[in-house]
Amino acid sequence: MTVASxxxxxMYVTIWYTMGCILWxxxxxxxxNFAVLFTTGTNQANLNWMYVHNAVGLIFTPIxxxxxxxxxxxxxxxxxxxxxxxxxxxxxxxxxxVWTGAHHMIHGPISQWLQTIAIAFSVMLLIPVWAVVYNLFxxxxxxxxxxxxxxxxxxxxxxxxxxxxTCFQGxxxxxxxxxxIVSKTDWIPGHAHMAVLGCFSFFAIAGTYFAVPxxxxxxxxxxxxxxxxxxxxxxxxxxxxxxxxxxxFWQGWQWNNWSIPFIDTVIALKPIWIVRFVSxxxxxxxxxxxxxxxxxTAMGANEEAAA
Ligand code: HEM
Numbered sequence: 451m452t453v454a455s456x457x458x459x460x461m462y463v464t465i466w467y468t469m470g471c472i473l474w475x476x477x478x479x480x481x482x483n484f485a486v487l488f489t490t491g492t493n494q495a496n497l498n499w500m501y502v503h504n505a506v507g508l509i510f511t512p513i514x515x516x517x518x519x520x521x522x523x524x525x526x527x528x529x530x531x532x533x534x535x536x537x538x539x540x541x542x543x544x545x546x547x548v549w550t551g552a553h554h555m556i557h558g559p560i561s562q563w564l565q566t567i568a569i570a571f572s573v574m575l576l577i578p579v580w581a582v583v584y585n586l587f588x589x590x591x592x593x594x595x596x597x598x599x600x601x602x603x604x605x606x607x608x609x610x611x612x613x614x615x616t617c618f619q620g621x622x623x624x625x626x627x628x629x630x631i632v633s634k635t636d637w638i639p640g641h642a643h644m645a646v647l648g649c650f651s652f653f654a655i656a657g658t659y660f661a662v663p664x665x666x667x668x669x670x671x672x673x674x675x676x677x678x679x680x681x682x683x684x685x686x687x688x689x690x691x692x693x694x695x696x697x698x699f700w701q702g703w704q705w706n707n708w709s710i711p712f713i714d715t716v717i718a719l720k721p722i723w724i725v726r727f728v729s730x731x732x733x734x735x736x737x738x739x740x741x742x743x744x745x746x747t748a749m750g751a752n753e754e755a756a757a
Contacts, residue, residue: 637698
């Protein structure tokens with residue numbers, strides 16, 4: 451009703467994505483649950499994957515992009531490069547995402563034509579992805595120097611790069627030949643974590659760093675701790691994602707060679723998992739620093755107000 455009774459006719463792209471997220475969440479949740487109740491076997495599996503993929507594409511993605519579209523122009527004090535392009539991104543996402551669920555079952559027990567449709571639509575997703583990434587990069591044209599000063603912008607623009615990498619990786623591993631190597635290996639959590647931890651968490655952290663000092667009308671508790679949290683999450687994240695991709699690709703390569711016993715493929719990955727563990731610890735420390743900084747800002751402001 452807030453949107454319906456608005457004063458300004460034009461809606462900024464963040465409102466489109468937020469409204470999309472609210473409506474699609476209801477649709478995805480209902481279809482997902484009905485699918486489980488009223489279908490069985492491979493039909494159920496297929497509908498279940500439609501549910502899963504829409505959860506990432508029609509719930510996480512729109513709300514994440516809503517944050518990025520709002521905070522990048524705000525934090526850099528620069529208008530969005532193109533409203534038209536942002537609409538191309540929104541509507542092409544709305545049209546394309548819903549047909550891609552079956553790419554989770556490539557080489558699985560479903561019709562080949564269904565797999566081919568899912569692959570074709572997965573590749574088409576490059577259109578909304580490019581529209582978003584180009585628009586946000588073009589917005590920052592001539593403004594890149596601001597990244598030195600603003601932790602929020604550092605997180606936001608790194609998130610955009612992670613979004614591009616995730617969504618380039620996605621269409622590629624939908625292809626039958628690539629999928630035959632990487633499916634069910636560490637590569638897939640590498641992809642999923644780069645999306646949710648690398649991209650959307652970075653957007654959310656940036657939004658929090660930007661908004662909390664404004665809400666409490668007080669400077670951030672520590673700028674240098676915020677920078678440390680960025681580098682911990684960035685270095686930890688890069689270590690985490692790259693070890694998962696490299697390890698996953700290697701794992702898939704070995705699994706495709708049937709003469710290698712499975713247990714040997716587990717042992718071979720041990721050094722890679724150790725690097726991943728260290729990277730995970732760095733990410734954890736980054737999150738703790740972030741949480742402490744935000745809490746200290748809010749509590750410091752409350753104490754000042756009480757005094
Ligand atoms: C262009 C966009 C994308 C495409 C085409 C794509 C494609 C894929 C494909 C083909 C798989 C399955 C691989 C397999 O198991 O064989 C997959 C897995 C996954 N993707 Fe994406 N992806 C995209 C973006 C995203 C985004 C933005 C997110 C998160 C918000 C995401 C989250 C996941 C997750 C969680 C899985 C693992 C599901 C599981 O097996 O449990 N993806 N993706």
